[in-house]
Amino acid sequence: MSYQSRHGSLLTEDARTRKRNRAESRFKAYGLTAVIASVLALFMLLASILSNGLGAFQQTFVTINIALPEDKLDKSGVRDPEVMAKVSTFGYTPLIRDGLVQTLANAGIETDQSAKALLGLISKEAPAALRYRVLANPDLVGQTVSMELLANGRIDGFFKGRVTMESAALDKNTSPEILQVAQQLADDGLMTTRFNWGFLTKPDASDQRPESAGLGVAILGSLYMMIVVLALALPLGVAASIYLEEFAPNNWITDLIEVNISNLAAVPSIVYGILGLAIFINFAGLPQSAPLVGGLVLTLMTLPTIIISTRAALKSVPPSIRDAALGVGASKMQSVFHHVLPLAAPGILTGTIIGLAQALGETAPLLLIGMVAFVKEYPEIGIEGFTDPATALPVQIFNWTQRADPAFVERAFGAIITLLVFLLFMNLLAIFLRRKFERRW
Numbered sequence: 001m002s003y004q005s006r007h008g009s010l011l012t013e014d015a016r017t018r019k020r021n022r023a024e025s026r027f028k029a030y031g032l033t034a035v036i037a038s039v040l041a042l043f044m045l046l047a048s049i050l051s052n053g054l055g056a057f058q059q060t061f062v063t064i065n066i067a068l069p070e071d072k073l074d075k076s077g078v079r080d081p082e083v084m085a086k087v088s089t090f091g092y093t094p095l096i097r098d099g100l101v102q103t104l105a106n107a108g109i110e111t112d113q114s115a116k117a118l119l120g121l122i123s124k125e126a127p128a129a130l131r132y133r134v135l136a137n138p139d140l141v142g143q144t145v146s147m148e149l150l151a152n153g154r155i156d157g158f159f160k161g162r163v164t165m166e167s168a169a170l171d172k173n174t175s176p177e178i179l180q181v182a183q184q185l186a187d188d189g190l191m192t193t194r195f196n197w198g199f200l201t202k203p204d205a206s207d208q209r210p211e212s213a214g215l216g217v218a219i220l221g222s223l224y225m226m227i228v229v230l231a232l233a234l235p236l237g238v239a240a241s242i243y244l245e246e247f248a249p250n251n252w253i254t255d256l257i258e259v260n261i262s263n264l265a266a267v268p269s270i271v272y273g274i275l276g277l278a279i280f281i282n283f284a285g286l287p288q289s290a291p292l293v294g295g296l297v298l299t300l301m302t303l304p305t306i307i308i309s310t311r312a313a314l315k316s317v318p319p320s321i322r323d324a325a326l327g328v329g330a331s332k333m334q335s336v337f338h339h340v341l342p343l344a345a346p347g348i349l350t351g352t353i354i355g356l357a358q359a360l361g362e363t364a365p366l367l368l369i370g371m372v373a374f375v376k377e378y379p380e381i382g383i384e385g386f387t388d389p390a391t392a393l394p395v396q397i398f399n400w401t402q403r404a405d406p407a408f409v410e411r412a413f414g415a416i417i418t419l420l421v422f423l424l425f426m427n428l429l430a431i432f433l434r435r436k437f438e439r440r441w
Helices: 005-006 015-057 089-106 116-122 125-136 151-158 166-171 176-187 216-247 252-267 268-282 291-314 319-327 330-358 363-367 393-401 406-437
Strands: 058-067 146-151 191-195
Touching: 005 291, 015 058, 015 406, 058 089, 058 151, 089 116, 089 125, 089 191, 089 319, 116 151, 125 319, 151 166, 151 252, 151 406, 166 176, 166 291, 216 291, 216 330, 216 393, 216 406, 252 291, 268 291, 291 319, 291 363, 319 330, 330 406, 363 393, 393 406
Parallel strands: none
Antiparallel strands: 058 146, 058 191
């Protein structure tokens, strides 16, 4: 009896074949469903972040005319900034109050609110901003200047839909009447909401001034830490990888080292924070909340990732390249540095950038070394800045989410967008470098 008569035609599906095909179809459907669910979850996450955080890049400003009398700001008349600095921000607050009242009168806006209550329209950061401008240009004393000042966080929230008349009636920091005055100022073009570069350049602010809080110190601190990580982790990681892959003998010692490197890559990041606290701060005496310490901790955390990716890149180079180099008289070191390493460079750079991106988003180890502290001053530009107090982007996000004012939550989402942009740029750079230098065999 032939095979066809016993089992049927190969061109006709039998019950077993139909069952197998249905199983394959189900598996494809499960996989497609998982992909669609993952993409939808990603889009929901991005939509949530963007909807809550894009407002942080917009800020409300109010324009008023402020008189700067000489008898209040420079009684000596010498226009010396050092002498004028004796007038604190408290001396500038009445000038802003009077200027606001006069601006409302000139605009024909009538209100029964007191001058003190009307100051709730303007950020508490305004006196410091006015003082800084006067000290930077003492010749303004004796004139009336037009100033664009930050509006109060509640007023900013009103124009962004975060604050309503109903919520203002229950809020001790504002009132529906103040919101009505703000709306009239906006109708007259004296109060506008526009892009705020200060969110990316200014330092953090106190709980009473959410509208003036920025990411300037955090961005600079993260930049300093990435410089430390790049300067230490890349050469150490590449050197260790080259030795282990090309020169180290195959024995139990190298096997133990390789196993421990793989284990270190899986260690929780907070463990590295404890290690950094014990070694760099308690033992070595380095300052807390310094980019140098943060960079050293992140270097320890990033090294295993760079070593593993670099070894994988070195292994991807065909053995024939090494054999050919040795065959024409090159030494072992020459074959590695002149032939193998250049061909492995795309993988090494990609692994390094991914390791830096991972370090950029770490929070837990930085919290343990004190980088959660409130830092108002920028670190110095140069070598001194590596030991000055600073913070980092993920730590700043954590800090803002712990504050009660809803404006800080909005800024936390805005900081997440900024961090994601940096991470996206670094990943795109890794892809570009790989495609540019990659050699296909």
